Amino acid sequence: MVTDENAIQADASLPEKVPFWLDPQKRAIVYQIGVLCMFGLLAYYLISNTLINLEKQAIATGFSFLNKESSFEIGETVIPYSAASTYGRALVVGALNTLKVSFIGIVITLILGTILGVSRLSSNWLVSKIAAIYIEVMQDIPILLQLFFWYAIFYESLPSPRQALNPVHGLFFCNRGVIFAVPETHPAHQYILLALVIGCIGVYFFRRWAKKRQDATGQALPVFRISIGTIICLPLITWLVFGAPIKMDVPELTGFNFKGGMTLSPEFIALLLGLVLYTAAFVAEVVRAGIQSVSKGQREAAMSIALKPTQVLNLVILPQALRVILPPLTSQMLNLTKNSSLAVAIGFPDFVSVANTTINQTGQSIEGVALIMAVYLIFSLSTSAFMNWYNKKVKLVER
């Protein structure tokens, strides 16, 4: 700070030596040593207490329990898992479940939140007011309460599998969850996926090339249409090449439960619904603020230099609005991921829930809580590292 340097310069010009307790720099060193000592003492006190307590209760420390057999079942798994698997694998299953629900949740939240945010600014009074009411109400009800509510709706209001609601062919609602038909497994699927990936990579390089070409020659290509076309057509052609398999795996009621199709458990749906509906309200506010932050003059100026409406949006409005929107949007996405830890309250086996079971079974509470914190820290620190990189990239370059 300027003031400090001034003080030091003044010191240097003075003939007599300043006593060390009046020198801000030396004083600062003393303060810091003091604080560090206090911190160290506190840490030492807590750790020594903990060690004594652990010894008294005969709890082993360390992460060796991760290799032991878990002997509990997990309802939903992304990777193969059984009660004979290790605790380590159980925790990985939990982490993957957290990632799954967060990822799907984030995608739906972004769509719903954007729609709500735009509706809030709509010139249509009715739509705008309904969006406003939704945003206000959802923001003011705790997420946990919403999770309980949706979960209760599922197991109380929906019928048993035998009387499952069947609004369209192949879709069932019952208190065991939502069961719907999925395409039967076919070798074509992996090739379709491959085609999609190739399409995306191709589009990426095509866009770069098109931008270079535009910078060099000034000619613009219909980049958007070509990109969308490639991404849709490539998998479609692959699908046709394989003879267009359309056979569906339709769920059927056998005994007390459904067989076939895909089942989403009530826990998963309640969690997803709660997270999405809650976070979308916050995202809507972020989107609204972002759009409002771009002044009207920008649009008018863009139109006056004869840009097309899509160009106005893509080249002028969105880049400016996104700069405002993205940082708070990221923190909302992180909030959603962190709130997914409330799954433990409704019994969805996310990371916290599995870690909690592990703690209860092994008594390794410190390790368990440390693992929970570490996993969420990794999520949020990697996201903020990415955001810092991105912010630097889109930062307004001022003269």
Added chain:
Amino acid sequence: MEAYVQKTPLEKLKPPVTHVGVIGWVRTNLFDGWFNSLLTLLTLYFLWEVVPPLVRWAFIDSVWNTTGAVCRDADGACWSIITTNLRFILFGFYPYDQQWRPLIAILILCGLLFYSRDRNHWNKYFGYGWIIGLVVMGFLMRGGLFGLPGVETTQWGGLPLTLLLSIFGLTAAYPLGVILALGRQSRMRAIKVLCVVYIELIRGVPLISLLFMGSIIFPLFLPEGITINQILRAQVAIILFTAAYIAEVVRGGLQAMARGQYEAAEAIGLNYFLTMRLIILPQALKIVIPPTVSILISAFKDTSLVVIIALWDLLKTTQSTLSNPEWMGFSREAYIFVAILYFLGCFSMANYSRRLEKELSTEDH
């Protein structure tokens, strides 16, 4: 040919009836172009489908003061679960004949909060009033003096617990957050690093992990023989959590301060402590009042998480009522009631924050 000259004043024409009044408003706001018209019609259809059945369920067909058995035959909502169990939901296991005490405590709190709305009332004496009010509330809840029978904290529950956790959580977290924010802005490397690590660590993990830490690990930290009751441990977790968020908000305020403010303070010979107390913090904290209120709102909502570590807050008493066989299956009504309570709390705070924002922004111009 004769030039046409208008000799008499023309009759004043009214604007067309389609552009003013109700019709004009409807046209500009609801049927402005085909897209908006379509949107309006779709929305109206949606409302028509949703609102009347909802009203019928919630009011017309609902039952209000019956037993659970009667409820099962009713078509509409069973609000009896609320009316019958209201006192348990609100006050938990607090002794039944003493429940007027938490009620009065809550009323005092509401009164104080209501009076604090006007910023003209914020002065030293009102601060003392708050302290006295909090002491009286604590005394009412705890009892044990002046002939009031004592009530252990383990029996506290319901709404008073929720309010207690959020009010004390915020009052204790606020100074801690300010200190952390100042530490983060500090020039002393060691202090800055400590504060940054703390803030980022806490903000990176979910509250539930801190609550677990409070309820499972915290007892291990203490020397043998010393135990701290569970409400206090949850309270500490909430305080530590909220403080990190407040620190970030306050940091925003500190960063918004012009450099000249610091320099001017130094120029008149104020030391660091006085600079902060007299010049920087009063301005910085004023700027961040609105975001601080939103932290208060989320802290209030977050207290509901203590249900996971089995404290008897509002949500837990509701769930306990629902596990009673007589009232099993009426979760919707019960949760809607709790949601309304939370909504009223949060909405009034949010409203207040918006009003404050308006007041503060006009002052600058």
